Amino acid sequence: MHGKERLKDERNKAIHPTQKPEIICKDIILYYSNENDVILDPFCGSGTVPKVCIETNRKYIGIEKEEKYYQEILKRIGQKTFSKNKFFNITT
Numbered sequence: 001m002h003g004k005e006r007l008k009d010e011r012n013k014a015i016h017p018t019q020k021p022e023i024i025c026k027d028i029i030l031y032y033s034n035e036n037d038v039i040l041d042p043f044c045g046s047g048t049v050p051k052v053c054i055e056t057n058r059k060y061i062g063i064e065k066e067e068k069y070y071q072e073i074l075k076r077i078g079q080k081t082f083s084k085n086k087f088f089n090i091t092t
C-alpha cells in the first residue's frame with residue numbers, strides 16, 4: 001500500500017512489506033462484528049487490525065512472530081496491551 005498511513009523507517013523504507021490499508025480492514029470489521037467483540041488476528045504484521053479494533057471499540061488478540069514487527073505494532077497502537085509470551089493451550 002501507499003500513502004501517508006504507510007509505516008516507514010528512518011531511511012524512508014517501508015517497515016512491513018504487506019501492510020494493509022486501514023479502510024479495508026475497517027469496512028470488514030464494522031460489517032462483520034459488533035462493539036466489544038473480540039477479534040483474532042494471528043498474523044498481525046504491522047498491526048493494522050489491532051489499530052482498527054481500538055478505533056472501532058473492538059477487543060483484539062494479536063499474534064506476530066517477528067520481533068521487529070511486534071515492536072512496530074507496540075509503537076503504532078501506542079500501548080503495551082499487545083502482550084508477549086502468553087501461551088494458550090487450546091484443546092477440543
Ligand SMILES: C[S@@+](CC[C@H](N)C(=O)[O-])C[C@H]1O[C@@H](n2cnc3c(N)ncnc32)[C@H](O)[C@@H]1O
Pocket residue numbers: 016018019020021042043044045046047048049063064065066069
Ligand atoms: C501478510 S502479513 C500481515 C499484514 C498485516 N495485515 C498488516 O496490515 O500489516 C503476515 C504476517 O504474519 C506473520 N506470521 C507468519 N507466520 C506466522 C506465525 N506462524 N505466527 C505468527 N505470525 C506469523 C509474518 O511475520 C507477517 O508479519
